[in-house]
Amino acid sequence: MDSGIAIEAEGLTKTYGDFVAISNVNLTVRKGEFMGLVGPNGAGKSTTLKAVTGLLAPTSGTVRISGVDIKDHRHAMEHVGCIIETPEPYPGFTPGEILDYIGRMYGMDKREIAIRGRDVLEEVKMWEWRNKPISGFSKGMRQRVVLAQALLPNPEIIILDEPTSGLDPRGMVETRKVLQNLKTKDRTLLISTHILSEVSELCGSVTMIRDGKVVASGDVSELVHRSAKNGITLTVGTLRPMSSEALDGVSGLEGVKSVERKGENTVVIEFAGSPEQQAEVTRAVFESGAGILSMNERGATLESMYMELTEEGA
Numbered sequence: 001m002d003s004g005i006a007i008e009a010e011g012l013t014k015t016y017g018d019f020v021a022i023s024n025v026n027l028t029v030r031k032g033e034f035m036g037l038v039g040p041n042g043a044g045k046s047t048t049l050k051a052v053t054g055l056l057a058p059t060s061g062t063v064r065i066s067g068v069d070i071k072d073h074r075h076a077m078e079h080v081g082c083i084i085e086t087p088e089p090y091p092g093f094t095p096g097e098i099l100d101y102i103g104r105m106y107g108m109d110k111r112e113i114a115i116r117g118r119d120v121l122e123e124v125k126m127w128e129w130r131n132k133p134i135s136g137f138s139k140g141m142r143q144r145v146v147l148a149q150a151l152l153p154n155p156e157i158i159i160l161d162e163p164t165s166g167l168d169p170r171g172m173v174e175t176r177k178v179l180q181n182l183k184t185k186d187r188t189l190l191i192s193t194h195i196l197s198e199v200s201e202l203c204g205s206v207t208m209i210r211d212g213k214v215v216a217s218g219d220v221s222e223l224v225h226r227s228a229k230n231g232i233t234l235t236v237g238t239l240r241p242m243s244s245e246a247l248d249g250v251s252g253l254e255g256v257k258s259v260e261r262k263g264e265n266t267v268v269i270e271f272a273g274s275p276e277q278q279a280e281v282t283r284a285v286f287e288s289g290a291g292i293l294s295m296n297e298r299g300a301t302l303e304s305m306y307m308e309l310t311e312e313g314a
């Protein structure tokens with residue numbers, strides 16, 4: 001039976017004594033979907049991913065991978081590649097040797113290891129380095145070797161805990177490219193991260209977690225659209241400073257939440273209202289006589305939504 005669901009966690013809770021690390025976490029990842037699990041430090045991302053991959057037993061709740069209960073670990077994880085809490089590859093070995101070892105562990109034969117080994121090393125852009133000892137590799141290169149290990153058995157589902165953490169900007173971009181590439185191969189991806197641009201770039205859906213609880217979950221574009229009270233930010237660049245009277249005039253218009261001067265010739269207007277009301281705001285700015293150079297509209301972003309949902313005391 002194929003339900004189209006790759007990962008399903010229901011009511012996951014993990015407590016350590018009195019401390020509740022995660023509480024009633026639900027997560028559904030459809031086949032072929034890329035989901036980002038985001039939240040501040042200590043929110044419970046790693047705990048959730050460990051429970052999902054069966055590395056820790058939750059206090060309560062269930063996990064099914066492709067319909068198989070994670071308690072049947074071997075069977076459930078058959079088609080899963082995962083990296084949780086960045087294990088280091090053995091420094092004395094070369095990527096080729098490591099993949100050979102892992103491949104044998106998976107019961108792959110020599111030929112299969114050679115073919116898949118080349119595929120994954122090319123996929124993570126480490127083929128040229130296959131015979132060099134890992135001890136001389138940068139952190140980003142090591143990370144990609146670990147990724148190659150996880151991809152070796154050609155898993156349909158890939159679960160990664162902060163795959164770009166600790167990498168420099170180039171390393172991040174390269175790893176993201178590798179992950180982006182996985183999309184073309186019908187794989188399902190669940191990654192945790194606190195880099196929101198990574199979610200926007202890579203993922204179609206997102207689950208936000210805070211203090212061990214899911215605070216938002218769903219399609220990225222839908223959530224962003226619904227969030228942040230659906231307000232927009234208008235940034236106006238003018239030739240001359242807008243007068244205080246003109247700014248007061250704009251402040252008083254319907255739909256305007258705030259007006260703020262940012263530097264001499266820039267005004268930032270937070271607005272949530274109808275298109276007609278927005279046209280009134282534009283007219284008022286125009287008629288102020290300050291001379292409009294530019295007017296830039298920005299809607300709610302994943303970032304504004306995250307800030308709202310993870311605000312202290314929210």
Ligand SMILES: Nc1ncnc2c1ncn2[C@@H]1O[C@H](COP(=O)(O)OP(=O)(O)OP(=O)(O)O)[C@@H](O)[C@H]1O
Nearest residue numbers: 016019020021039040041042043044045046047048
């Ligand atoms: N073995 C443990 N014993 C006690 N508390 C733990 C244990 N493991 C995790 N915790 C606590 O559970 C909470 C969630 O931790 P977790 O590692 O899942 O967070 P995280 O979202 O992955 O954070 P980070 O972004 O820092 O990786 C934290 O407050 C952490 O201190």
Ligand SMILES: [Mg+2]
Nearest residue numbers: 045046047161
């Ligand atoms: Mg973590």
